[in-house]
Amino acid sequence: MLSKAKIRLIQSLQYKKFRKAHALFVVEGLKSIQEFIHAGWEIDTLYTTEIAFAKLNKIPQNIKLSEVSELEIRKISFLQNPQGMLALIRIPETQNMVYENLRGRYSLALDRIQDPGNMGTIIRTAEWFGIQNIICSEDCVDIYNPKVVQASMGSLARINISYKDLLPFFEKIELPIYGALLDGESIYHTQFATEGIVLMGNEGNGIHDSLMNKIDYGVTIPNFGSAESLNVAVATTVFCSEIARKKING
Amino acid sequence: MLSKAKIRLIQSLQYKKFRKAHALFVVEGLKSIQEFIHAGWEIDTLYTTEIAFAKLNKIPQNIKLSEVSELEIRKISFLQNPQGMLALIRIPETQNMVYENLRGRYSLALDRIQDPGNMGTIIRTAEWFGIQNIICSEDCVDIYNPKVVQASMGSLARINISYKDLLPFFEKIELPIYGALLDGESIYHTQFATEGIVLMGNEGNGIHDSLMNKIDYGVTIPNFGSAESLNVAVATTVFCSEIARKKING
Known part of the structure; x- marks a missing residue:
């Protein structure tokens, strides 16, 4: 009762x-x-x-x-x-991020992702493709939002997720940053290094101006049709898939 | 008023x-x-x-x-x-499908997709990757459902979508059918022909048993982590991206 x-x-x-x-x-x-x-x-x-x-x-x-x-x-x-x-x-206490854990692999950085369904789907998809760390800007939707939990389908239990002010974070890590942009190099021609950060931007507005000069490589998913944009969880999928594929296929 | x-x-x-x-x-x-x-x-x-x-x-x-x-x-x-x-x-009257329009390109076939958000996202993503035709099983969610319309972000206006009993449809068309399965060949090693159908199954249950022997190539997205499954719109994205990539990169 x-x-x-x-x-x-x-x-x-x-x-x-x-x-x-x-x-x-x-x-x-x-x-x-x-x-x-x-x-x-x-x-x-x-x-x-x-x-x-x-x-x-x-x-x-x-x-x-x-x-x-x-x-x-x-x-x-x-x-x-x-x-x-x-x-x-x-809710566990926030752990200090162990920067060494980001070495030798790819992690995701999310700038102002607002939709809980998108956040949950990104967490689930990241885990499928072997990504273990997600760094969210402080104004991303809360990962303990019930809709995030639901859409993540249990992956939330296993992925390391932390909230950070992305600008000082990017200044501190020494890893190449690949930003999802509309005018970058084609993702299908990008040579991804063996480690790095993939930065995805807000649903409507993309990556914040203040972060733009921290991006080492602007990367674009080519548009083969007339659709104006891709859903951010879908775009993240293409990045995760391409990086995983290149690990296999070289 | x-x-x-x-x-x-x-x-x-x-x-x-x-x-x-x-x-x-x-x-x-x-x-x-x-x-x-x-x-x-x-x-x-x-x-x-x-x-x-x-x-x-x-x-x-x-x-x-x-x-x-x-x-x-x-x-x-x-x-x-x-x-x-x-x-x-x-709502336009149902047009007879012009089978010739499926030649020389890839189309999607969807078996019992139930979630309107998934359906809308699939339509939007398909258009981005240049897919022009989607064939839905008759028990897929209705594409004029407001949530489908919303998630498709206008792509619904431009994509040809028809509802069909998939079994006779697959018997009629003479195109290779690539089915998204859990135990197929890795998508990263699949040689996609220059034309074909990608068949995606229901969110919880995958592709219906009755359609399994119509699949020419079972294709799997390799799992790099511990997530148990991928969202169907996410899985469709990987297929669309890989087929588009191979068109560019060969």
């Missing part, structure tokens, strides 16, 4: 302000929740209906379980079709 | 049944509407606020304009942030 106060608390976690205040966020659905458990995240409480609980494989003994009714799960779920299981998970 | 009946009619167009009955669908926003006008679609009525009207460049004389208030546009808009302009556009 959920108290009214608890229901209000969970509902409030749709807003960043309350996620920050409570250091909690919501993950829904058996599969995603298991990925966070498996990756060692601290589960505050796991709310589950009796039916969903039966589908749950062995979970760590120390996880606090709370059985709820179908009606109750509807009250706390952010989904149109609640999945019978919802976890409150602790 | 909009009548209640008119408001009800427009609101009803969020449902396929009513779009079909009236042969009308809704496009919102100056930019998208202009793309449909420019591409020669039949505009039934253009509803516009005074402010939005001022931004409108010359439009064909024969378009029926209806000035509405900000309040009225809120009532008929499907968007959270209405853009001051909404057009009812006539």
